[in-house]
Amino acid sequence: MLVAFSITPLGVGEDVGEVVSEAVRVVRASGLPNQTDAMFTTIEGEWDEVMAVIKQAVDAVAERAPRVGFVIKADMRPGVTNGLTSKVETVERYLADT
Template sequence: MLVAFSVTPIGVSESVGDIVADAVRAVRDSGLPNRTDAMFTTIEGEWDEVMAVIKQAVDVVAAQAPRVSLSLKADIRPGVVDALHEKVAHVERRLAEQ
């Protein structure tokens, strides 16, 4: 499965980048395939392992902020491997045809 998620500390200073970086570090340290962009971090793996990593990222933020906002979107598609890269590659191939 793929899960795109955003974890946001609330009730801290206006700049939250350092706290968010700590959450991203927890994701990267998990060893699961992942990618971070300006809005979301996407992680790929099995349900239990992905959700455990997301919980860890939330816990990292919660340790530094009195309130945490979590948004997520999941693509649950059993048997698909490397969707993190293949979904983008498919779109890029279609764009190249036109």
């Protein structure tokens, strides 16, 4: 499954990059395929392992912020692997054909 999520530390001021980086550090240390952009971090793996990493990331932010908001969007498609890159490659292929 692919899960895109965004964690927002609340009550730490406007500059949240340092606190958010703690969540990204957890994701990268997990060893699961992932990518981070300006709005979300996407992680790929099995349900239990992905959700465990997201919980650890939320917990890491909660250690530094009095309140944490987060959004999760998931795509569960059994039997599909490498969705993190293959979905983008498919769109790029269609864009190249036009």
